[in-house]
Structures are given as structure tokens and as C-alpha cells.
Amino acid sequence: MKKTDDTLFNEVKDKKFTRRTFIKGLGTITVVSSIGFGTASRSKDVLAKEKKSETGKVVGGLCTYNCTSRCHLKAHVKDGRIITVTPGEMPGRADYANCCLRSIAYSQRLQDEDARILYPMKRVGKRGEKNFERISWEEAFDTIARKLKEAKEKYGPESAGFFTMTGNLAKLAWESPIRFANCFGGTTFDVEALMSDHGATMGMGLVYGQGRGGHDTRDYMNSKLIILWGRNVVDTHTSETRYLIKARENGAKIIVIDPRQCPSAAIADQWIAINPGTDTALALGMMNIIISKDLHDKEWLRKYSCAPYLVNDQDGKYMRDGNHYLIWDTKTKKAVYADSKKAVGAINGEFTVNGVKCKPSFEYLVAETKKYNLEKTAEITGIDNQVIETLAMEYITMKPAGIRMGQGMQRVYNAHSPFRTVATLAAVAGYIGIPGGGASHMGGTSANKPLPGVTTPVFNYEDWTDYGGNSGKMQKSSLMYDMITKKDPYPIDFLWLAGTNFLNQNPDPNRVIKEVFPNISFIVSVDPFWTWTSLYADIILPGNTYWEKWDFYDRAPWVFIMQPAIKPIGESKSDPEIFAELAKRLDFGHLWKKTDEEWVKGFINLEHPAFEGFDWDNVLKDGVWGRKDGIYEPVFAFGPEYQYQTPTARFEFYTESLKEFNQEVPTYTPGLENPKSELGKKYPLLVFNYHDRFNVHSQHVLEESLKIVQKEPEVWINTKDAKKRAINHGDVVRVFNDRGSCTLKAFVTEGVVPGAIALASGWQPESYIEGHHQTLTQLTINPVEEQISATNTAYGDVLVQVERV
Amino acid sequence: MVKKIQYGMVIDTTRCMGCHTCVVTCKVSHQNPKGVYWSKVKTVGSDVNYKPTGKYPNPELVFQPLLCNHCENPACVANCPTGAMHKRADGIVEVNQEVCIGCQYCSWNCPYDAPVFDPVKKTVSKCNLCAERIEGGEEPYCVEACPAEARHFGMISDPSSEISKLIAAKDAKPFKPQYGTKPSVYYI
Numbered sequence: 001m002k003k004t005d006d007t008l009f010n011e012v013k014d015k016k017f018t019r020r021t022f023i024k025g026l027g028t029i030t031v032v033s034s035i036g037f038g039t040a041s042r043s044k045d046v047l048a049k050e051k052k053s054e055t056g057k058v059v060g061g062l063c064t065y066n067c068t069s070r071c072h073l074k075a076h077v078k079d080g081r082i083i084t085v086t087p088g089e090m091p092g093r094a095d096y097a098n099c100c101l102r103s104i105a106y107s108q109r110l111q112d113e114d115a116r117i118l119y120p121m122k123r124v125g126k127r128g129e130k131n132f133e134r135i136s137w138e139e140a141f142d143t144i145a146r147k148l149k150e151a152k153e154k155y156g157p158e159s160a161g162f163f164t165m166t167g168n169l170a171k172l173a174w175e176s177p178i179r180f181a182n183c184f185g186g187t188t189f190d191v192e193a194l195m196s197d198h199g200a201t202m203g204m205g206l207v208y209g210q211g212r213g214g215h216d217t218r219d220y221m222n223s224k225l226i227i228l229w230g231r232n233v234v235d236t237h238t239s240e241t242r243y244l245i246k247a248r249e250n251g252a253k254i255i256v257i258d259p260r261q262c263p264s265a266a267i268a269d270q271w272i273a274i275n276p277g278t279d280t281a282l283a284l285g286m287m288n289i290i291i292s293k294d295l296h297d298k299e300w301l302r303k304y305s306c307a308p309y310l311v312n313d314q315d316g317k318y319m320r321d322g323n324h325y326l327i328w329d330t331k332t333k334k335a336v337y338a339d340s341k342k343a344v345g346a347i348n349g350e351f352t353v354n355g356v357k358c359k360p361s362f363e364y365l366v367a368e369t370k371k372y373n374l375e376k377t378a379e380i381t382g383i384d385n386q387v388i389e390t391l392a393m394e395y396i397t398m399k400p401a402g403i404r405m406g407q408g409m410q411r412v413y414n415a416h417s418p419f420r421t422v423a424t425l426a427a428v429a430g431y432i433g434i435p436g437g438g439a440s441h442m443g444g445t446s447a448n449k450p451l452p453g454v455t456t457p458v459f460n461y462e463d464w465t466d467y468g469g470n471s472g473k474m475q476k477s478s479l480m481y482d483m484i485t486k487k488d489p490y491p492i493d494f495l496w497l498a499g500t501n502f503l504n505q506n507p508d509p510n511r512v513i514k515e516v517f518p519n520i521s522f523i524v525s526v527d528p529f530w531t532w533t534s535l536y537a538d539i540i541l542p543g544n545t546y547w548e549k550w551d552f553y554d555r556a557p558w559v560f561i562m563q564p565a566i567k568p569i570g571e572s573k574s575d576p577e578i579f580a581e582l583a584k585r586l587d588f589g590h591l592w593k594k595t596d597e598e599w600v601k602g603f604i605n606l607e608h609p610a611f612e613g614f615d616w617d618n619v620l621k622d623g624v625w626g627r628k629d630g631i632y633e634p635v636f637a638f639g640p641e642y643q644y645q646t647p648t649a650r651f652e653f654y655t656e657s658l659k660e661f662n663q664e665v666p667t668y669t670p671g672l673e674n675p676k677s678e679l680g681k682k683y684p685l686l687v688f689n690y691h692d693r694f695n696v697h698s699q700h701v702l703e704e705s706l707k708i709v710q711k712e713p714e715v716w717i718n719t720k721d722a723k724k725r726a727i728n729h730g731d732v733v734r735v736f737n738d739r740g741s742c743t744l745k746a747f748v749t750e751g752v753v754p755g756a757i758a759l760a761s762g763w764q765p766e767s768y769i770e771g772h773h774q775t776l777t778q779l780t781i782n783p784v785e786e787q788i789s790a791t792n793t794a795y796g797d798v799l800v801q802v803e804r805v
Numbered sequence: 806m807v808k809k810i811q812y813g814m815v816i817d818t819t820r821c822m823g824c825h826t827c828v829v830t831c832k833v834s835h836q837n838p839k840g841v842y843w844s845k846v847k848t849v850g851s852d853v854n855y856k857p858t859g860k861y862p863n864p865e866l867v868f869q870p871l872l873c874n875h876c877e878n879p880a881c882v883a884n885c886p887t888g889a890m891h892k893r894a895d896g897i898v899e900v901n902q903e904v905c906i907g908c909q910y911c912s913w914n915c916p917y918d919a920p921v922f923d924p925v926k927k928t929v930s931k932c933n934l935c936a937e938r939i940e941g942g943e944e945p946y947c948v949e950a951c952p953a954e955a956r957h958f959g960m961i962s963d964p965s966s967e968i969s970k971l972i973a974a975k976d977a978k979p980f981k982p983q984y985g986t987k988p989s990v991y992y993i
């Protein structure tokens with residue numbers, strides 16, 4: 001110890017400082033380490049191990065709400081109440097402990113009995129009225145079991161639908177309704193399309209052959225340029241913010257491409273405002289600049305992409321000999337098998353093979369990009385020529401450059417296009433699968449080492465996936481409205497809603513209320529909170545939250561064991577507890593006999609090396625286990641050894657099956673509701689939804705401690721558009737189209753692109769002066785997306801008018 | 806004479822993205838009543854939070870978190886008629902709730918509007934730099950929770966401390982030094 005420390009100690013002794021705590025106090029001051037990246041940041045780990053909370057017991061948990069982070073949390077509990085929540089350490093990642101305003105505030109909202117549904121309730125008024133009567137759990141179970149039997153007898157078991165959204169992604173909470181549906185033979189829905197994240201999955205699938213993948217945010221320390229494209233990382237993947245900041249402090253430039261100056265712009269060097277729905281055109285325009293200047297990475301394209309694969313000019317199919325794709329070998333000047341080791345495939349040119357005129361697929365991509373010269377790209381995107389040119393040149397010269405893509409850009413008609421096209425831009429630049437590069441979706445942080453010879457599974461899921469020999473039917477959520485309305489291919493007579501504020505978070509709720517729900521005899525809503533949707537249920541069941549129950553989450557390299565920090569509020573129950581009672585009444589109680597704790601503990605397979613040294617007492621203290629086979633260093637996907645799961649087994653920008661739609665290569669299509677169309681005369685402004693900093697969907701809205709952040713919904717409108725309509729900041733305005741409207745205050749700003757307005761998602765009708773933002777939206781089936789997979793809701797493809805009230 | 810102790814903070818505004826986690830953890834963790842926030846996040850140059858300055862297409866969005874500056878010469882202490890507002894030996898400025906009469910002279914005199922009126926207790930309350938946590942070897946809630954790692958806590962009175970080195974290295978500056986209160990919160 002330094003002498004001064006002793007002196008200081010003596011002085012503060014009578015202020016109840018002890019020598020030990022004071023030394024520790026100094027130990028917290030490791031500020032310099034957070035400037036550099038290489039050294040461990042702060043001393044949270046060290047601190048936490050030694051500290052005892054002054055607020056009582058500390059319980060480890062996990063935030064399982066659907067932002068992109070899943071943060072390990074610590075609840076500080078005193079007298080049976082959670083006082084606050086602080087960041088929990090991530091084993092093996094001393095710099096990764098994170099929590100945010102949402103999880104902290106949520107700990108209070110979930111203990112607010114006015115916000116919670118406390119007891120089972122049955123509807124005694126009309127659907128949509130808050131007219132419910134408390135009933136016993138016994139009555140609720142008996143009624144629901146009877147309704148399920150009735151639906152089964154009348155229309156078959158598949159007429160019982162189970163819709164579960166991302167309200168709680170922990171395993172038991174999320175999967176219980178699906179498991180129950182399978183045991184019963186009911187219908188489930190593939191919800192990603194309706195919620196509008198599916199365009200990303202489709203786009204990724206087309207080019208990479210898998211729906212997710214990318215670079216650990218820490219890998220951007222290797223980048224010269226980082227583009228956050230339609231991705232507001234700081235609000236929707238908050239745990240990654242610090243690594244972007246460090247990469248920037250390390251010299252990387254950060255550019256945010258977004259119609260709205262989202263908070264990520266506050267840690268970026270540049271915000272590029274883009275017209276909503278035109279990201280594909282921008283990426284094509286950038287490719288045009290790069291390729292026309294001959295700056296594209298021909299070697300990468302030749303080696304890893306479909307670029308050299310020959311395509312028949314006539315039918316647009318790849319040239320094949322049997323199962324072999326053909327390329328044009330520039331050395332022997334003839335067509336050879338694509339897997340020929342010695343051949344060097346041409347990526348440009350026109351050839352004739354066995355009398356058939358053909359070209360390398362790259363030529364088709366080039367032809368498409370040529371449609372997007374600077375002037376046209378600028379006109380479509382609303383971005384200045386010079387800005388586009390600089391962007392393209394910086395992207396190709398600041399090597400390597402990494403792109404983090406976000407779902408913001410895929411909430412459009414032809415939702416598969418943006419991710420497909422931006423990833424193709426990265427491929428043209430040769431940035432896929434190299435450190436500091438990539439076109440990433442999500443964070444790519446899950447990692448564990450392959451263990452040769454180990455055959456035992458990491459987790460024991462046999463009992464959980466035992467449905468007693470029964471199974472359910474999965475339907476596309478994109479077709480759900482039509483299916484229920486037309487009773488085609490079969491009726492849905494019973495609907496279970498869990499983890500979803502269905503009306504608030506899905507398109508065109510007026511249609512749901514008028515056309516969809518009336519076709520369903522009986523609706524059950526399980527939710528911890530009163531929601532707009534719960535008012536349309538026939539029985540409401542009080543679900544509980546992640547701090548009130550046992551649950552489990554696999555996030556390699558970590559395994560989270562969630563346990564109750566407090567007693568369930570009111571009479572609330574967990575999903576498996578509810579289903580166990582129903583299963584008993586439906587003769588498959590034997591499949592739901594375990595308690596939540598038994599399920600969770602049973603999932604861990606201690607035989608697997610991942611759990612070497614695992615001790616329940618220790619693990620339950622923190623609620624997290626760092627797998628022994630985990631990889632904790634930054635990883636990235638699609639490296640040179642990656643086996644693309646595409647038809648060509650390469651990065652595939654040319655998709656044969658989309659030829660019939662003229663979308664065989666990445667293609668920009670104007671939106672369904674185009675401001676330049678006839679409809680645009682009546683409704684000239686595009687509206688798009690965004691995720692705000694204070695909420696994940698509707699779960700945090702109206703929490704008292706968050707009101708300093710946002711206390712009511714506001715519509716972001718550019719100063720220019722506001723002026724045209726004589727709207728001042730704070731004025732009450734009405735946003736409307738033929739489908740619906742909402743009335744709220746105007747947030748007049750320079751921080752949103754002219755010609756478009758932005759509305760935050762999550763707010764419920766009670767927060768609007770009139771209407772609801774979701775009533776403006778639409779669900780229009782897209783045949784291209786249906787062929788690829790399923791139509792992604794085009795939340796950003798909506799025209800409206802705004803007027804002062 | 807023994808050298809004075811002063812805890813303080815450095816806030817890196819280039820890292821702040823305006824999320825308000827600091828503000829929310831402070832309010833929740835200290836169990837402050839409705840509407841009582843001991844800290845704020847201000848959008849620099851703007852009267853409206855989150856509204857940027859400058860013109861489209863290049864508006865500026867910069868945030869500045871604000872809290873009690875635990876000044877060396879606190880105006881709140883100097884103007885407190887009851888002695889409730891006082892400076893501790895470790896430099897933390899705090900209010901003795903038993904003595905405070907809620908007159909709010911402290912709030913009027915503070916250049917940072919740091920002391921706030923608690924409508925429940927009818928007294929003034931304010932940021933205490935999480936003294937109870939510091940005593941237990943922990944960082945203040947706002948420092949621990951900041952997702953951007955924009956806040957650094959430490960002993961600014963010790964020139965060899967990491968925080969003092971950071972102030973020097975980054976040329977961090979106090980906010981509103983012209984009031985002569987010698988604030989202990991520095992900004993990058």
C-alpha cells in the first residue's frame with residue numbers, strides 16, 4: 001500500500017470505512033483500462049465476487065425479453081421485493097456484464113399490482129370491453145378444458161390454435177404452448193413472418209444458406225469502417241454498444257444508415273438519412289460504383305461465390321452436366337466442372353457451351369447494378385450523389401469494412417431483398433468471412449468448440465420433446481388471418497395467446513377485431529399484464545414473469561438457470577404449471593408431471609464435458625454457467641472453411657428459383673404503397689415503426705420510472721413536412737390512411753428524412769389521444785416471399801397523411 | 806495537515822448515447838418516489854430531449870448526463886439555512902433528511918439544479934454518489950450500469966489515481982466552472 005492510502009484511511013476511519021473496504025474502494029478505479037480495448041474493462045468481476053449487497057439477497061437471472069441481447073441480471077431482493085437490478089457477470093467475458101434501463105425499470109413494473117393481472121378472469125361483457133369477473137383457477141381450467149374438447153369434437157384437434165410470440169424467450173415460457181399444442185394435436189404458427197423479422201432470415205438464407213450469422217461485435221476492432229445499416233444497435237442490442245465505441249476509439253469510422261437519426265448516430269461519425277424501403281437500391285448503386293471502377297474482389301467472388309457459375313441465357317438456369325455445375329475455365333478456354341481444382345473460372349464474358357449461349361452469373365448481377373447509376377440511386381434513396389459516391393468509395397477502400405444489418409430495412413414488400421442485397425455488396429467487396437468484415441445479422445456471439453468423439457448431448461430434451469406420440473400442425477403466420485377468416489384449410493375455433501400482445505404488435509388490428517377474432521369461439525390470453533389483446537379474450541390467465549419462476553436458457557457458451565427471486569404476484573402461474581393442470585383434464589397429464597424446477601434441472605446433462613466441474617449450489621448462486629467447451633474469444637461466421645447451405649454450396653446471389661419473378665439476382669422493387677403512385681397524392685408520407693430506447697415491444701410502456709425518457713407516443717416529422725402542414729413541435733396531429741388513424745403529439749425534428757414519419761412501436765391505445773399506430777398497417781401477401789418461405793409484414797410500406805387537429 | 810479527499814466522476818460524452826440507464830437505475834435503486842430523479846441526460850444545445858441541433862441532413866446529436874457535481878465549494882451547502890446540506894470527509898455532498906426543512910435554497914443556488922424536492926417527504930434529496938455502495942467497495946449504480954461504459958468513478962483528489970490520470974490524458978473539463986464551486990464531475 002502506498003503511504004497516502006494509509007493516511008486517507010486514518011482520516012475516514014470514523015466514517016465507518018474499514019481498511020478492507022477502503023482498499024477495495026480504490027480497487028474499483030480501473031478507469032484507464034476502459035480506454036484501451038485489450039485490457040480488461042473495469043473490475044466488475046472482481047468486485048462482484050467480494051461484495052455483499054446492502055439491499056439484501058442477490059438472485060441471478062436473465063432478461064429473456066426480445067431485444068437482441070440476453071443480459072445476465074442480478075436482482076437485489078429485500079423483504080420479498082426486488083429493489084433493483086444490476087448487471088450480472090458473464091463467465092469468461094469480464095467486460096460483458098450489462099443491463100439497461102429496460103430491465104431495471106421492468107423489475108418495478110412487474111411488482112406493480114395495478115399493471116398485473118392478478119387472478120384468472122372470465123369475460124362478462126363484450127369482447128374489447130374491460131368487463132371481466134374473477135374466477136378460480138379450478139373454474140378456469142375446467143372451462144378451458146371443456147372448450148378444447150368441444151373444438152376437438154367439432155372440427156378436430158387442429159382447430160385449437162396456439163400462438164406464442166417472443167414475450168418471454170426462456171425455454172419453458174416460450175416453448176410450453178408449442179409443446180402443449182403438440183401433445184394435443186393443435187395448430188402452432190411460425191410467427192417470424194407476421195412479426196416482420198422474416199425478411200432478414202429469407203435474405204440470409206438465399207445468399208448464405210442460413211438465417212443468422214455474423215461477426216461478434218468485438219471483431220470490429222479489426223475494422224476500418226463499420227456500417228450500422230437499418231440497425232439501431234444502442235437501443236436494440238445494447239450490450240454491444242461498448243464494443244462499437246471501442247472500435248471507434250480504435251480508429252474505425254462508424255456510419256449509420258437509417259431514415260431516422262436513431263441514438264446509434266450519437267456514437268457514430270455520420271448519419272446517412274435514407275428514404276424508407278430503398279436500402280436495396282442503395283446497395284445496388286454502391287455495387288455499381290465499385291464494379292464500374294473495377295474495385296470488386298474478383299478472387300473472392302471466383303473462389304467463394306456463385307459468380308463463375310454459368311447461366312443459360314435462355315432459361316436462366318445454371319448450366320449443369322448431371323449434378324455438376326459448369327464454369328468457364330479461362331486457362332483451357334472451355335467449360336469444366338465447377339469443382340475442377342485447376343480451373344480458373346471466368347466471372348465475366350459470354351460463352352457458348354454445347355451450342356447454348358451462357359454467361360457467368362456475375363454478369364447478371366452486373367447488369368442489374370448498372371440500372372442504378374448515381375443519379376438514379378440518389379433519386380430513389382433521397383441521398384445526395386456525393387454522399388453515395390463517398391460511401392461506396394469509403395466502403396471499398398477502408399479495408400476491412402464490417403456491416404451490421406438490421407431488421408429496420410426489411411419491413412418492406414419483397415422483404416427478402418434488403419439483406420440479400422447488402423450481403424451481396426459485402427461479397428462483391430470480398431469482405432465476407434474475414435476479420436473486421438462481414439454483412440452480419442445479429443451478433444454471432446454463440447460459440448462452443450466441437451468435441452470429437454463426444455456423442456452424448458449437451459442437454460437432455462427427450463422428456464420435453466415427448467408428446468406422447470402426438471404432434472401438432474405448424475402453419476405460416478403470414479396466412480393466419482386468411483386461414484381463420486376463410487376457415488381454410490380448416491377452422492381455428494379455439495385460440496391460445498401467450499407471450500403476445502397480439503393486436504398491438506401485429507398488422508392491421510382493425511381487420512383482426514372485425515374479421516379474424518369473430519371466427520374464433522374461444523380465446524385464452526395468458527399474460528402478466530393487462531393488454532389491449534387481453535380485453536378480447538374470453539378467459540384471461542395471470543402468467544408470471546422471469547423473476548417469479550424457474551426457467552432455462554441456452555446461449556452458448558453460456559447456460560442460464562433462472563430461479564424465482566420473488567414469490568409470484570397475485571395468483572399468477574408459469575406456463576408449464578398452467579398446462580399441467582389442463583393436461584390432467586385432457587388425459588395427458590403424465591406428459592406434464594414435472595415441476596418447473598425438475599424440468600430445468602433435468603435439462604443439464606452432467607455427462608457432457610461442457611459441464612465439467614458443474615456444481616448446482618454454486619451455479620444457482622449466479623444463475624449462469626460458462627461451458628467448459630465454450631469459445632469466449634470473438635468469432636465470426638462464413639469464414640473460408642464455411643460450407644454454404646445454398647443450392648450451389650457457395651455464397652449465392654443468383655437464385656434460379658426466383659427467375660420466374662425476375663428476381664434471380666438482388667433486385668430493388670418500389671414499395672407497395674409508393675409516394676409517387678396515385679395513392680401518394682392522397683397519402684404522401686411514408687410511415688415506419690421503430691423500436692424505442694425504453695421498451696421492448698409493449699412490455700415496458702407506462703412504467704413509472706421510464707416516464708422521464710418518454711411519457712407518451714410522438715410522431716417524428718421533419719421540419720419541412722411539418723411546416724407545409726403548419727405543425728409546430730408539440731402540436732396534436734392526426735396520422736391517417738384508409739385503414740386507420742392515430743392522434744398524438746408531433747415531434748418536429750431535423751432528425752428524420754423528409755417525406756417520411758416515424759412512429760415508435762409498443763404503445764397501446766390508452767396512450768394515444770385517439771386510435772393506434774398499428775391500425776395504419778397492412779398485411780398483403782407477396783407471392784415471391786411465399787415461394788421462398790412466408791410473407792414478412794411490410795410495416796414500413798405504409799402511406800399516410802398527417803394533419804394538425 | 807491531512808490532504809483532502811474528494812471522490813468524483815468523469816463522464817465521456819463521446820460514448821453517451823442518451824439511453825438514460827444511469828437516470829433510471831439511480832431512481833429505481835434509491836427507491837425515489839414518483840418524479841424524483843437525481844440525475845438527468847440532456848441533449849446538448851436543445852431544449853427538447855433527443856432533438857438534434859443543426860440542419861438536415863447533418864444534424865448533431867450529443868448527450869450530456871448531469872448529476873450532482875459534489876463540488877469542493879458547494880453552493881448548496883453554503884446556502885443551506887439548517888446545515889442539513891453538508892460535505893462529508895470523503896467529499897460527498899449529502900442532505901441530512903432529519904434536519905432538512907425543504908426550503909429549497911440549495912436547489913436555487915446550485916448551478917446544476919442537482920438537489921430536488923421530494924414531494925412525499927417534503928424535503929430535498931439528491932445524488933449521494935451512492936455513498937453506501939462506495940463504502941461497501943462498489944461503484945455507484947450509474948457507473949456500474951452504464952452500457953456504454955461512459956462513466957468513471959474514483960478519487961480525483963489523488964493525482965496518481967486512474968481517474969486523475971484519465972482527466973489529464975483526455976483533458977476532461979468540469980461543467981460550469983465559472984460559478985466557482987469547483988465541481989468534481991469532469992466531462993470528455
